[in-house]
Amino acid sequence: MAAALEPLPVTEIFGSMEDGPGAGGAGAAAEAWFSSHGRSLGHFVAGTWLKAPGREPLECREAATGNAALLLPDPQGALLSLRVAELAVGGASAAVGVASRSWAGPLPPGLLNVVSVAPPLGHALRGHPEVTAVTVLGGAQAALWGSPRGVPRGVSPWGGPRGVSPGGARVAVLVLDSADLDSVAAALAGGLGGAQLLVVALEGALGALGRLLRVRLGALRLGDPLDPKTGLGPLPQPPPGTPHPQELLRAALEEGAEVFQPPLPGGGQFFPPTLITGVTPTSRLLREPFWGPLLPLVPVRSPQDAISVTLGLGVTAASVWAQDVPAALDVADRLPLGRVWINALEAPEAPGEALEAMREFGRPPWDPPPAPGTLPEQESSPEPETPPNDADVATALQEARRAGWGRVPGPARAQVLRGAAAALGGDSDGDDGDNGDNGDTGRLQAALLRWAARMELMGGAVQEVAGGRVLLTRRPLGVVGVAWGGPRPLARALELLPPALALGNALVLLAPPGGIGPALRLRQALVGAGLPQGALSVLPGGAGAVTTLSRHRPDGLWICGGGPEPDWSSLGGVTHVWVPGGVLGGGPGQDPAPPGCDLELELRSSRPRSLWLPGGGSQ
Amino acid sequence: MGSVLASWRRGPELPAHARRDRQGRSLPAPPGSAAGGGELPAAPIMAGRNPGTKLELGWISKVHVNRPAVVRHAEQIKKWRTVKGNWQAAWLLKAVTCIDLTTLSGDDTPSNVHRLCFKAKHPIREDLLKALDMHDKGITVAAVCVYPARVIDAVNALMAAGCDIPVASVAAGFPSGQTPLETKLAEIRLAVQYGAREIDIVISRSLVLAGQWEDLYEEIRQCREACGEAHMKTILATGELGSLPNVYKASMIAMMAGSDFIKTSTGKEVENATFPVGVVMMRAIREYYWQTGNKVGFKPAGGIRTAKDAITWLMLVKDELGVEWLKPELFRLGASSLLEDIEKQIFYHVTGTYPLLHDLATV
Numbered sequence: 001m002a003a004a005l006e007p008l009p010v011t012e013i014f015g016s017m018e019d020g021p022g023a024g025g026a027g028a029a030a031e032a033w034f035s036s037h038g039r040s041l042g043h044f045v046a047g048t049w050l051k052a053p054g055r056e057p058l059e060c061r062e063a064a065t066g067n068a069a070l071l072l073p074d075p076q077g078a079l080l081s082l083r084v085a086e087l088a089v090g091g092a093s094a095a096v097g098v099a100s101r102s103w104a105g106p107l108p109p110g111l112l113n114v115v116s117v118a119p120p121l122g123h124a125l126r127g128h129p130e131v132t133a134v135t136v137l138g139g140a141q142a143a144l145w146g147s148p149r150g151v152p153r154g155v156s157p158w159g160g161p162r163g164v165s166p167g168g169a170r171v172a173v174l175v176l177d178s179a180d181l182d183s184v185a186a187a188l189a190g191g192l193g194g195a196q197l198l199v200v201a202l203e204g205a206l207g208a209l210g211r212l213l214r215v216r217l218g219a220l221r222l223g224d225p226l227d228p229k230t231g232l233g234p235l236p237q238p239p240p241g242t243p244h245p246q247e248l249l250r251a252a253l254e255e256g257a258e259v260f261q262p263p264l265p266g267g268g269q270f271f272p273p274t275l276i277t278g279v280t281p282t283s284r285l286l287r288e289p290f291w292g293p294l295l296p297l298v299p300v301r302s303p304q305d306a307i308s309v310t311l312g313l314g315v316t317a318a319s320v321w322a323q324d325v326p327a328a329l330d331v332a333d334r335l336p337l338g339r340v341w342i343n344a345l346e347a348p349e350a351p352g353e354a355l356e357a358m359r360e361f362g363r364p365p366w367d368p369p370p371a372p373g374t375l376p377e378q379e380s381s382p383e384p385e386t387p388p389n390d391a392d393v394a395t396a397l398q399e400a401r402r403a404g405w406g407r408v409p410g411p412a413r414a415q416v417l418r419g420a421a422a423a424l425g426g427d428s429d430g431d432d433g434d435n436g437d438n439g440d441t442g443r444l445q446a447a448l449l450r451w452a453a454r455m456e457l458m459g460g461a462v463q464e465v466a467g468g469r470v471l472l473t474r475r476p477l478g479v480v481g482v483a484w485g486g487p488r489p490l491a492r493a494l495e496l497l498p499p500a501l502a503l504g505n506a507l508v509l510l511a512p513p514g515g516i517g518p519a520l521r522l523r524q525a526l527v528g529a530g531l532p533q534g535a536l537s538v539l540p541g542g543a544g545a546v547t548t549l550s551r552h553r554p555d556g557l558w559i560c561g562g563g564p565e566p567d568w569s570s571l572g573g574v575t576h577v578w579v580p581g582g583v584l585g586g587g588p589g590q591d592p593a594p595p596g597c598d599l600e601l602e603l604r605s606s607r608p609r610s611l612w613l614p615g616g617g618s619q
Numbered sequence: 620m621g622s623v624l625a626s627w628r629r630g631p632e633l634p635a636h637a638r639r640d641r642q643g644r645s646l647p648a649p650p651g652s653a654a655g656g657g658e659l660p661a662a663p664i665m666a667g668r669n670p671g672t673k674l675e676l677g678w679i680s681k682v683h684v685n686r687p688a689v690v691r692h693a694e695q696i697k698k699w700r701t702v703k704g705n706w707q708a709a710w711l712l713k714a715v716t717c718i719d720l721t722t723l724s725g726d727d728t729p730s731n732v733h734r735l736c737f738k739a740k741h742p743i744r745e746d747l748l749k750a751l752d753m754h755d756k757g758i759t760v761a762a763v764c765v766y767p768a769r770v771i772d773a774v775n776a777l778m779a780a781g782c783d784i785p786v787a788s789v790a791a792g793f794p795s796g797q798t799p800l801e802t803k804l805a806e807i808r809l810a811v812q813y814g815a816r817e818i819d820i821v822i823s824r825s826l827v828l829a830g831q832w833e834d835l836y837e838e839i840r841q842c843r844e845a846c847g848e849a850h851m852k853t854i855l856a857t858g859e860l861g862s863l864p865n866v867y868k869a870s871m872i873a874m875m876a877g878s879d880f881i882k883t884s885t886g887k888e889v890e891n892a893t894f895p896v897g898v899v900m901m902r903a904i905r906e907y908y909w910q911t912g913n914k915v916g917f918k919p920a921g922g923i924r925t926a927k928d929a930i931t932w933l934m935l936v937k938d939e940l941g942v943e944w945l946k947p948e949l950f951r952l953g954a955s956s957l958l959e960d961i962e963k964q965i966f967y968h969v970t971g972t973y974p975l976l977h978d979l980a981t982v
Contacts, residue, residue, distance in 0.1 A: 010751045013709035017937065017945050020706030182902045183688035190695065211909075219938065323683040343685045467687060614687035 019221065170289060172315040173345065174306045174331060175201035175209060179321035180343070185212035187319075187345040189220060189231065192273055192293045198286065198313050199297045200306045206299050210277060213295065217273040218262035235271045235292055245271055245292030248285050252296075255280045286313055303331050310335060319345045332611055336475065341612040344468070388510050388548045392539055397552050399534030400479040400506035408532075413502055414455040419529025421448035424522070440494070444522065447495045451502035454598070468614035474606035476504035477576055478555030483545040484512035493560040494518060496580065497536070499601040501526070505556070506534065510541030510549060512561055550574050558604075578604050668850070669913045671843070671877030674836045678910065679871050684863040684899055693894035693935065700934040707930070708751055708968045711961045712758060714929040715742050717947050719787055719918065721764040721955045723794075723886065729772040732765060736776035739763045739784050742958055743965060744979065750969045760958070761947035762787045762817055767810040774814035787817035787852070791842055794885035796821040796856070800838060807845040818842075819852045819882060824859045827869045835869070839876035852880035852918055852951075855900075858890030863899050870903035880916035886953060891921025894935060901939035917944070920953025926964040929957060 013020070171191075175184055191197060201209055220231035235245075249259060260275040273293040279285055285296045300306045310318060317339040322328040325342070332340045405413075424445050460473035480500055482493075500507055511519045519538040526536055546559055556576040571577050702710050720739045722731060739760045748754040764787040765773050773786045788810035792798035807818055820842045826835040843851050853873040857866045873881050881900055884891040897919050904915050917940070919932055929952060936944050944950050959979065966974040 007705045010705050010709045010712070010753060011756070013706055014712055014753065014756070017710070017713060017933075017942050018706070019700065019934075020702050020704070178683050180683045180685035180688060183685045183692065186692045187688065190692075219941070321685075323685060343688055344691070467691060614685075614691075 169317055170196040170198070170313070170315045171345070172310040172313055172318045173197055173199045174303075174310060174318060174320045175199060175205050176303060176306070176320070176322035176324065176327055176331070177202050177204050178324040178327065179205060180323060181205060181209050181212055183343070184209060184321050185216045188213060188295065189216035189273075191345045192217075192220070192232065192295060196290055197295055198315065199295060200300055200309050200313075201297060202303075202306065203299045203301060206277075206297065210275065210297060213275055213297075214260055214262070217260070217275060217295075218264070220262075220264065220273055222264055222270050232270070232273060232293055242289065242291045243284075245274070245290060245294055248288075248290055248294065249274065249276070251284050252276055252279060255283055257283065281309075281312075289314075303327060307331060307334050317341075336478065337609070338475075338607055339610050339612070342614065344612055344614050388539055388541055388545050390548060390551075393508065393510070393548055393552055396508045396534075396537035396539060397479055397481075397554060400508055400537060403506050403532040403534035405501070405506045405532055405535040406476045406478070406504035408504070410455040410458055410502075410504075413504065414452040416526060416530045417448045417452035417455070417498060417502055420522070420525040420531070421445045421452070423525035423528055424448070440518070444494055444498075447498040450598070451498040454602075455502045465612075468612060471611040471613065473609050473611070474503065474602065475609040476606055478505065479508065480505045480556040480558060480576075480605070481508045481510070481549035481552070481554035482558045482560060483510045483549045484515075484541055484559075484561035493580070494522060496558065496560065496601070497522065499598070500605045501531070501536065503602065503605045505605055506536070508537045508539070508549070508554065510539050510545040512541055516540055546571075556605075576604075576607075580604075667913075669874065669877055669879050669915050671840070672875045672911055674833060674872075674875055675910075676832060678875075678906075679832065679868040682864045682867050684867055686863055686895065689863065689895045689898050693898050696934050696938055697894060697931045700931075700938070701927075702930060704968075708965055710930050710933055711926055711964055712743070712751070712753060713945060714926075714933060714952060715758060715958065715961055716761060717933075717945075717950050717952050718742070718760040718958060719762045719764045719920075719951045719953050720760045720958065721886070721920075721953055722769075723764070723766060723789060723955075727766060727769050729769075732769050732772045733776045735765075736763055736773055736780060736784075738958065739777070740780050740782045743962055747962075747965050747969050751965075759784055761785075761951055764789065764817075764819065764953065766793075767806060767813065767815070770810055770813040770815045785816040786814060787819055788813070788815035789819045789821070789854075789885075791818075791820035793819070793821050793854075794856075794887040796823050800841065803838075804841060804845045807842055808847075811845075811847055811849050815849060817850045817852065818846045819854055820846075821854045821856065821885060822869065822873070824856055827855075827860050827865055832868065832872055835872050836876045839873055839878065843877040850879045851877070852882045852916075853878040854882045854885055854920075856885055856888055857883050857892075857896045857900070858888035863895065866896055866899050867903050870900045871907060874904070874907045874913075874915045878915060880918050880951065882918040882920055882951075882953065884919075884921040884953075886921035888921065892919035892923060892953075894931065897932065897935055898939060901936065905940055914944075914949055916949040916951065918951040918953055923952055923954045924956050924960060926957075926961045929954075929961065 008018075008020075173184070173188065175181070188197060188199065199209075222232050223230040253259060257276050257278045257280070260277075261272045264270075264272050271292050274295065276285065276294060276296045279296045279298055281298075283296070284290075285294065286298070298309060300309055316337065318332070318335050318337050319341040320328045320331050320335075321343055322331075323343075328342050332342060424441055460471055463470045463472060482496065482500075497507060497509070509519055516538060523531075523536050523538050527533070546557070550557055550571045550573060553573040555574075556578070557571065557574045559577070559579045720735055720742075722735050739762075742760050743758060745754060748756075748758060759782065762785045763773050763777065767788050767790055770786055770788045777784055777786065790806045790810045791803035792806070796803075803820070807820065810818055820839070822835060823838060826832075826838065839853055842853075853876075855866065855869045855873065857869075860866050860869060870881050881904065883893075883896055883900065897917070901917055904917055908914055917936065923929060923932065932952060933945060933950075936950055940949075962979050963974055966972075966978065
């Protein structure tokens with residue numbers, strides 16, 4: 001490694017003009033830090049260091065590493081660090097994700113330690129032998145140990161620590177005709193060490209981009225990943241089940257791809273940066289996550305083609321490059337991803353972004369966790385109706401995807417909800433007094449009107465960050481399946497539908513036994529007010545409704561009605577699963593809208609989306 | 620003599636009656652001539668000239684430059700690519716060999732030009748070079764840059780010092796370029812006649828701002844012819860070109876017209892050499908090289924005062940163009956006070972302390 005080199009004589013360096021090692025060493029700073037803190041880890045909360053009693057490592061079944069976790073947040077994510085600390089010390093019990101609901105209280109002390117230090121010390125700690133791993137929080141999907149959605153990742157899997165890279169994510173880089181290709185190539189070479197990058201380029205730009213990339217990749221510096229000047233570090237052990245990059249390359253070559261690897265000094269643990277062109281759409285590189293500094297280039301004919309190809313790559317973020325800003329924004333708008341950069345690949349996280357992601361973990365205050373060992377009261381249920389028809393569910397989901405409800409502007413959606421509320425009000429005019437049905441209809445109307453008003457005012461937030469600004473908005477999940485997993489009636493839980501529809505989701509509802517009538521009435525009112533066909537489908541549910549829906553992999557799955565814990569292993573194909581508790585799940589309750597529940601519903605019905613727009617120079 | 624530079628080219632020998640300047644002073648006879656007293660030691664030949672190409676407007680018709688991305692890239696190089704210890708010393712010495720030591724002041728006189736030339740030959744104290752084992756590597760600056768009226772003084776001073784560092788002269792209506800073309804050409808010819816072996820010309824920015832690329836090409840082409848055997852550096856005055864795409868296009872036009880170097884600024888603009896501008900110009904140089912096979916040099920000038928800046932420029936060149944550009948034939952730093960800071964850093968590297976005022980010879 002470069003750090004171990006003896007200094008060369010000036011005469012030799014004058015001739016070769018090599019860069020030399022980076023400044024500083026890793027060991028001394030880390031030792032000093034540990035010594036000053038008594039070599040024990042604890043909680044750092046609100047300026048106070050709370051030492052854990054003793055320093056025994058704690059078993060954490062859900063945490064992949066099984067050891068005490070040390071979080072070093074990026075300085076720009078300071079707000080995130082406070083939230084993590086809150087959750088760890090005294091907040092919600094599900095700080096480690098939906099899957100680990102067995103803890104009813106705060107996390108055990110010493111398990112999750114939040115330390116706010118300057119980045120150089122953070123990097124130095126990474127090299128200390130007693131620190132087994134470090135997680136950098138960031139991105140639209142924060143990954144904590146124990147989270148069901150993320151895998152632990154180091155500072156960077158196989159590259160240098162420079163910048164705030166996508167860090168382990170799978171990112172599509174879309175290059176349009178009017179892109180500054182030099183800057184694209186520089187950004188790709190700089191980001192190669194931190195994420196899986198897949199380049200989707202218009203044919204007109206492909207040749208020049210390939211040539212520039214060959215030059216940049218050939219100039220990458222291999223070395224110690226802790227050295228800021230390193231472009232590419234050694235390849236660490238891949239996660240189990242991940243193929244070695246050589247295996248993927250061999251497969252790509254057999255399919256006719258062309259591979260360029262610069263003649264960099266390597267061997268041992270180093271894998272050279274590799275440019276792959278002529279990749280077939282069915283190539284494993286494009287279908288599976290890969291490990292290593294591979295850079296596939298996929299040609300497309302038009303921006304529409306680029307979007308279609310990108311959607312099939314399983315990426316979590318995208319970077320769109322074009323000097324034609326309207327074209328770039330148009331492409332960005334049509335990518336249903338949580339994070340999109342325009343003319344950038346490395347960008348600091350906006351203060352609101354991680355907060356949005358962090359809120360996806362945790363329980364609302366009106367829905368306390370059940371005491372361990374108890375189950376909710378089972379109510380008697382009528383005979384189940386016919387189980388849901390697989391073909392009907394598949395058709396409903398397809399129509400929901402085609403309905404395009406999410407692309408209708410917010411005010412137009414609000415108008416539909418208002419119309420439905422008016423139609424429902426007309427329907428209930430003839431009902432007697434104060435019976436349950438009228439009460440339910442009244443509450444449903446109120447929900448429709450409330451969410452219509454919310455949609456008329458809803459916008460996003462603009463965060464100023466170094467080098468530009470980030471537009472933070474919320475986007476619908478897509479197609480949400482709503483099923484009943486328990487005996488509670490549908491009526492109260494129908495109030496879940498207005499927020500989901502208002503935020504642009506299409507719904508496929510498998511109504512519980514005896515509940516299809518009210519659902520169909522609601523649908524009729526909405527369609528009459530202008531809801532597109534397919535945006536809300538109501539089908540008879542029954543035994544196995546949850547399993548049937550999950551098999552068709554909607555974008556979200558809500559399991560209402562109370563009932564026992566679902567079989568989580570059978571829900572693996574669905575990304576957003578929510579089991580609404582308390583009154584929202586159909587439980588008893590007087591209030592139509594418990595305080596704070598609207599925000600909860602908004603967060604459950606949508607995902608954060610950040611659009612990063614560069615502007616000016618960084619300060 | 621061992622200078623790492625090149626370029627004493629034998630100019631045409633003028634008849635005796637013509638070897639006088641406008642003040643009637645005798646012009647120096649070209650070295651190596653009979654009047655000049657014999658042969659000089661052979662100096663290394665400078666890199667091949669850029670012959671230029673015919674005007675290719677297609678090369679500049681689809682230029683896309685993303686300013687924030689370029690700025691970010693330059694910031695990253697500046698932040699992450701640093702050198703320490705022996706590496707820093709070596710890189711600073713390389714920077715010294717690439718400096719065009721410049722004085723372009725209204726109050727320049729033969730005496731300060733004379734001191735500048737002495738400094739050009741001895742940019743770093745001999746004992747410091749000895750400590751680094753670099754005393755016998757011919758560490759001198761790349762050139763001395765003065766106004767046309769001071770060329771003779773510089774040539775005489777360098778001849779008296781017995782070194783073959785070339786004299787570069789600004790010309791063509793420096794610094795504004797707002798003079799008629801005929802005047803510009805006459806000034807160039809005069810500077811060459813006085814003994815300048817490198818000419819830094821200034822373009823008409825109005826042609827760039829108006830998009831008159833053919834006229835710009837023609838202007839530079841004529842200046843190139845007026846330079847004769849002298850190397851031509853074309854100053855783009857990037858701070859006055861309005862946008863990075865304009866910088867790129869002007870760079871390409873200047874190279875097509877036969878510039879041996881493209882230079883960022885006169886040093887007299889409000890905004891002189893900046894790293895993003897340098898990145899764009901270097902990308903143009905690379906593209907021109909890929910199109911034609913001809914290497915053109917790059918010279919940032921104006922506002923380069925610290926050793927750290929010098930190293931950042933070298934790093935940018937290495938990143939964009941490669942190590943082969945890190946030599947005086949293809950890279951220059953236009954600077955006047957930079958040398959002082961470099962010498963301070965080298966003094967610190969060798970002795971462990973910073974120098975006092977009297978420790979270093981100032982110009």
